[in-house]
Amino acid sequence: MDTEFDVLNNDCPSRVVLQRIGDKWAPLVFQALKGGPLRFSSVRSTIQGVTPKVLTQTLRTLERDGLVRRTVFAQVPPRVDYELTPLGHTLLEPLDAVRAWAEANAAHILDAREDYDERQAS
Amino acid sequence: MDTEFDVLNNDCPSRVVLQRIGDKWAPLVFQALKGGPLRFSSVRSTIQGVTPKVLTQTLRTLERDGLVRRTVFAQVPPRVDYELTPLGHTLLEPLDAVRAWAEANAAHILDAREDYDERQAS
DNA sequence: CAGAATCCCACCCGATACTG
DNA sequence: CAGTATCGGGTGGGATTCTG
Numbered sequence: 001m002d003t004e005f006d007v008l009n010n011d012c013p014s015r016v017v018l019q020r021i022g023d024k025w026a027p028l029v030f031q032a033l034k035g036g037p038l039r040f041s042s043v044r045s046t047i048q049g050v051t052p053k054v055l056t057q058t059l060r061t062l063e064r065d066g067l068v069r070r071t072v073f074a075q076v077p078p079r080v081d082y083e084l085t086p087l088g089h090t091l092l093e094p095l096d097a098v099r100a101w102a103e104a105n106a107a108h109i110l111d112a113r114e115d116y117d118e119r120q121a122s
Numbered sequence: 123m124d125t126e127f128d129v130l131n132n133d134c135p136s137r138v139v140l141q142r143i144g145d146k147w148a149p150l151v152f153q154a155l156k157g158g159p160l161r162f163s164s165v166r167s168t169i170q171g172v173t174p175k176v177l178t179q180t181l182r183t184l185e186r187d188g189l190v191r192r193t194v195f196a197q198v199p200p201r202v203d204y205e206l207t208p209l210g211h212t213l214l215e216p217l218d219a220v221r222a223w224a225e226a227n228a229a230h231i232l233d234a235r236e237d238y239d240e241r242q243a244s
Numbered sequence: 245c246a247g248a249a250t251c252c253c254a255c256c257c258g259a260t261a262c263t264g
Numbered sequence: 265c266a267g268t269a270t271c272g273g274g275t276g277g278g279a280t281t282c283t284g
Contacts, residue, residue: 005225007150010171017224017231022144024257028129040266049132051258052267066234077265078264087230094223097216098143099136103127106136108209112188146277162246176277178247199245200284249282256276262269 020065021095025050025058030084030095033068037083067091142187143217147172147180152206152217155190159205189213 005014020026025047032038032046044055059082062068067088073079084092127136142148147169154160154168166177181204184190189210195201206214 005228007153007221007225008169012228013232014221014224014228017228018149018221019146020231021220021224022141022146022149024141024144027140027144031129044266047130051260053259053269054257056267057257064235064238065231066238067231072266078267080266087227087234090227091223094216094219097219099129099140101213101216102136102139102143103129105209105212106127106134106139109139109142109187109189110135112209113186116186116188166246173278173280174247175249175279179277194246200247202246245284247283250280252278254275254277256274258271258273260270263267264265 017065020061021091023058025054026062027095027099029055029058029062029068029082030088030092031099033082033084033088034092034096037071037081040080040082043082062088139187142183143213145180147176148184149217149221151177151180151184151190151204152210152214153221155204155206155210156214156218159193159203162202162204165204184210 006012007014007018009015028047028050029043032043038046040055040059043059044050044052047055050058059068059070063070066085069083069085069088071081071083073081128134129136129140131137150169150172151165154165160168162177162181165181166172166174169177172180181190181192185192188207191205191207191210193203193205195203
């Protein structure tokens with residue numbers, strides 16, 4: 001590695017990357033696409049609660065970052081597929097680990113919050 | 123795993139956890155504390171660009187979530203140490219993988235953006 | 245030293261409606 | 265089906281100042 005990126009450094013590009021990861025819907029897109037290509041409507045129904053506008057935004061930025069590929073089929077009715085790029089797949093792994101952690105430890109977090117809030121109340 | 127958490131489900135608590143993890147400074151706090159306890163000022167100088175207010179906010183929520191322990195020493199001048207809890211350490215691993223990915227692939231992302239933007243300009 | 249208080253704004257996100 | 269257009273609000277984050 002010749003160029004050195006350090007997230008602890010202000011203005012380091014890697015911070016921008018970290019923030020992409022940490023937006024509300026991006027990780028869920030990865031989770032949705034991890035099984036293979038999906039149409040827009042499928043992504044939308046897979047990720048509950050996302051509105052078309054926000055989903056489009058998210059997919060666009062992921063496409064811009066080279067993490068998602070968008071394929072348009074010239075047919076009626078329209079069909080657009082989304083899938084992870086090879087680069088996107090390399091990110092899927094670490095991201096999926098975080099997701100798995102979140103699902104596995106959500107209960108602990110909620111408990112900790114309860115404890116903390118009770119302690120504050122007293 | 124008895125209780126089922128699924129980030130793809132709306133209103134699933136794991137989503138809240140994911141967002142906590144994915145805020146702007148939380149991952150950097152993990153990175154800063156991964157070597158052991160640090161004083162407030164040390165955390166602050168380690169994470170470049172963070173203001174005291176936001177750092178305090180971040181540390182508080184992480185403490186509330188049981189991921190960071192805050193220790194106050196009764197002395198003058200004041201001293202407060204922050205360190206990862208055992209639960210926090212279990213999160214450090216997956217989080218650190220993401221950080222490593224971000225640092226390793228920041229350049230690719232930037233390249234992809236440039237390509238995308240040029241293609242849009244035409 | 246370790247923050248609290250205050251002010252403020254960008255922007256992220258959501259709801260709704262509309263279209264090729 | 266796969267979006268776009270428009271409007272609006274909530275809040276995460278920043279700059280500055282002050283304090284035990």
